[in-house]
Amino acid sequence: MLYPTIGIPRAGKGIFHHYTQFFxxxxxxxxxxxVEVLPARLSPDAADTVLTRCDGFLFSGGPDIRPEYYGENRLPACGESDPERDESELLLLRAALENYxxxxxxxxxxxxxxxxxxxxLMQDMGPNQEYRHxxxxxxxxxxxxxxIDxxxxxxxxxxxxxxxxxxxxxxxxxxxxEGLWIPADSPEGHAEALQMDDHPFCLAVQWHPELMTARTPAQQKLFQAFVKACRPAASGHSSFSL
Ligand SMILES: [Mn+2]
Structure with missing residues (x-):
């Protein structure tokens, strides 16, 4: 298939999150x-249906994830969460991983x-950063x-x-x-990317390449590599090559 279909869960609340999703x-x-923009609230059955239609998935920027998901109480500096989006996206991400x-x-x-x-996660990096994150x-x-490693x-x-x-x-x-590692970090040692090796293609970055492409065209390569990996002929949903 020349034009793979990529699912992207709807951003939900927040105008800036919609703005980044547009890019x-x-x-x-x-x-x-x-690109298929998916409903922000997905039932398990709906997630299964989406998996049959989409060749790959992009999970975009948005509000802070509920700290309860990583076993912590919310600190005052943690931003507001969108519990339904958290639940839907975790469900879809798990299903997408299981289906390669x-x-x-x-x-x-x-x-x-x-x-x-x-x-x-660190719920808030605090003000004392060498670089403003x-x-x-x-x-x-x-x-x-x-x-970059x-x-x-x-x-x-x-x-x-x-x-x-x-x-x-x-x-x-x-x-x-567990099973992830840090292929890129900032000078202070913060993870700026994650990689998992036991998967056909999983690219995860902390920065926002979608907002950079006008000034830094090389960042568009991330989208090109992802879309190439989503072409069933190239990936077969089981392996890929760059
Ligand atoms: Mn950063």
């Missing part, structure tokens, strides 16, 4: 995908992946560097062991989920 959809379409669908997890999506594998004003600009999927896609990325997060990975 995700545009980047996927430019990479040659048909290619995945692209951005921002909140990366944190969701970590939690699904038993990882935890919540920099909404410069959301289209590369504001902090990341180091030469053995990672990210390195294969970007062709470089460094990158400069935007940063729109106040939470970060604390404990990495």
């Amino acid at each position: 995700c959809i545009r980047c996927l379409q430019r990479a040659g995908a048909t 669908r290619p995945l692209f997890c951005i921002g909140r999506g990366m944190q969701l992946l970590n939690i699904l594998f038993g990882g935890t 919540l920099d909404l004003l410069h959301h289209t600009t590369a504001t902090h560097p990341v180091d 030469p053995d990672s999927l990210l390195f294969r896609i970007l062709g470089s062991d460094t990158a400069s990325v935007n940063s729109l997060h106040h939470q970060a990975v604390r404990d990495v989920g």
Whole structure:
């Protein structure tokens, strides 16, 4: 199939989350995908139906995930959550993993992946950062560097062991989920990407490539690689090559 169908759960509340999702959809379409925006509330049966229609899934940015999902009480600095979106997306992400669908997890999506594998988050990174990780004003600009592991999927896609990325997060990975590892980090050592090796294609980044492509065209390569992995002829839903 020339134009794979990629499912993206609807952003739900928050105008900025809709804004970032719009850019995700545009980047996927430019990479040659048909995008299906999925209902924000999915029942298990609806998730099964969606799996038959979609070749891959993109989990986009959004509100803080309920800390109860990683065994913590909510701290005052944790942002408001959308419990229904948390539940729906965890259900769909689990189903997509079990069915070997290619995945692209951005921002909140990366944190969701970590939690699904038993990882935890810092509920708030606090004000004392060497680099400002919540920099909404410069959301289209590369504001902090990341180091990229030469053995990672990210390195294969970007062709470089460094990158400069935007940063729109106040939470970060604390404990990495079992089966995941950190292929890219910030100078202070915060996880800026996650990788799981036991899956056809799972790309997870903390930054927002969808907002960067105008100024930093190389970030569009992430969408191209993902869409390529979603073509059934290329992936067979079981393996892929770049
Ligand atoms: Mn960052």
